[in-house]
Amino acid sequence: MAHNLNYNTAKQKHSFFSVKEKVWHNLGTVIENYPTSAEALLYAGLDYTVEKRPLFTLGNHSDSILNNPDYHGSIENVNAQILVPDYYSTLRTDTKEVLGVVGKDYHVVQNIEAFSFFDSIVGSGDGIRYETAGALGKGEKIFITAKLPDYIRVGRDDLLEQYIFLTTSHDGFGSITASFTPVRIVCQNTLNAALRNCTNTVKIRHTVNANERLKQAHQLMGLSNLFAKEIGEIFNHWAKVRITDAEIKRLVQVAMAPSKEILQNLQDRKEDELSTHYKNIVDGVLEYSAASPTQKEVTTLNTLFGTYNAVTGYFQNVRNFKNDERKFKSIMYGAGMQRMQSAFNLCDAFARKGNIVLN
Known part of the structure; x- marks a missing residue:
């Protein structure tokens, strides 16, 4: 599932x-x-509601019953004998399913x-x-x-x-x-x-x-x-900051870099040593930046705000994910979020300093 x-x-x-x-x-x-x-x-x-209930474990006598090959009952029919101190189970009351084990201070x-x-x-x-x-x-x-x-x-x-x-x-x-x-x-x-x-x-x-x-x-x-x-x-300030095609490429390259090794290659201008997979990702962001109708409709093309939107738009509209859950996780707290955060930091630094800072 x-x-x-x-x-x-x-x-x-x-x-x-x-x-x-x-x-x-x-x-x-x-x-x-x-x-x-x-x-x-x-x-x-x-x-549904959830209840916090005392946690028990089975005693030796209960173990012997459950291990008896002639016993065909369920564990629910065997009386638990030992209270586990300071630990509780959380129980979903409608389905009677145990959701987790928590401590005494858990509310x-x-x-x-x-x-x-x-x-x-x-x-x-x-x-x-x-x-x-x-x-x-x-x-x-x-x-x-x-x-x-x-x-x-x-x-x-x-x-x-x-x-x-x-x-x-x-x-x-x-x-x-x-x-x-x-x-x-x-x-x-x-x-x-x-x-x-x-x-x-x-x-x-x-x-x-x-x-x-x-x-x-x-x-x-x-x-x-x-x-x-x-x-x-x-963002309103970024929408007024113009950025050249070369600067856009550089910012996107740095924002989408998945490792320090790639950042070092970028710093050393060794683009021939960059992987094809990484280059394809960068090209995808740049293509979205230049060709997406939304970039032109809201007049953000070749602005800092448009560049930031190109990175976020790539993950939402271009990048292929295995399923919606993978996409959600990536954008909210996974690799996608990290790349978008990197793009934000780079745009922020560019707006204040006028250059791309390798992070």
């Missing part, structure tokens, strides 16, 4: 929804209108509480739009994508929609994480740019204070307004 979406056997459907477009292997529920948080919870199959944050995070940011009914949500594995991991009501405008015609992506788990691995991400409307490029002086991510540990911190998260996510203001100023 490469997609790893949870399949609810009782409801006979995958725990995922999206608005208007089929994504993620064309699975899940597609709806036409943006749902409320309560509706999104149901459409995504996240309307379950229910799925409905994760949605309340979004409602608290702008107020229920004030314009937040739930785009996607779903559960992975047995339901131990969930994710939600919501669109904020405001836009970032670059120049006259280029609009960046503002999204918040939240993920959390019930298996003891990972924090509750919410990230602010602007997405360019015209070509749907994910822009995971981390700014010089602020972060676009909030992380909350699964402790007894987690619910209280979720209630206060809208204050922490005030950074999204700061991020939007700063990113808008940066």
Whole structure:
């Protein structure tokens, strides 16, 4: 199951929804209108609760029963005898599946509480739009994508929609994480740019204070307004910075370099020693930069902003991925994100210093 979406056997459907477009292997529920948080919870199959229960192991007597070839019962019919101190299991109450093993300080944050995070940011009914949500594995991991009501405008015609992506788990691995991400409307490029002086991510540990911190998260996510203001100023400045074809190629070469060895070859001007695979990737970005209709429609061709969009657009619209999940992982926190971050840093340095800095 490469997609790893949870399949609810009782409801006979995958725990995922999206608005208007089929994504993620064309699975899940597609709806036409943006749902409320309560509706999104149901459409995504996240309307279940998780309990933290004491963890037991089997004693010697139980082991002897299970090892008896004449015993044909299940492990559930054998009484556990030994309590495991300071450890608990997290149990999905509707399917009775164990999702993980956690410590005594772990606090379950229910799925409905994760949605309340979004409602608290702008107020229920004030314009937040739930785009996607779903559960992975047995339901131990969930994710939600919501669109904020405001836009970032670059120049006259280029609009960046503002999204918040939240993920959390019930298996003891990972924090509750919410990230602010602007997405360019015209070509749907994910822009995971981390700014010089602020972060676009909030992380909350699964402790007894987690619910209280979720209630206060809208204050922490005030950074999204700061991020939007700063990113808008940066991108509008980049849209006015002209860059030559040779400089574009150099910036793309450095941004897409996967290793220090390739960076060294670039620094030494030994392009004949670069791999064909790497050269093809660079050519793909450059072709998108020069030929993509969106570059011309929003008049970003041969600008610093257009160069940055060429890198992000390559991963969203050109690069072939094995499946949607691989694409999502690459863009959000994998190699794609790293290359886009590198492009952002290079563009930032170019705007301030006027040259390409090998990083």
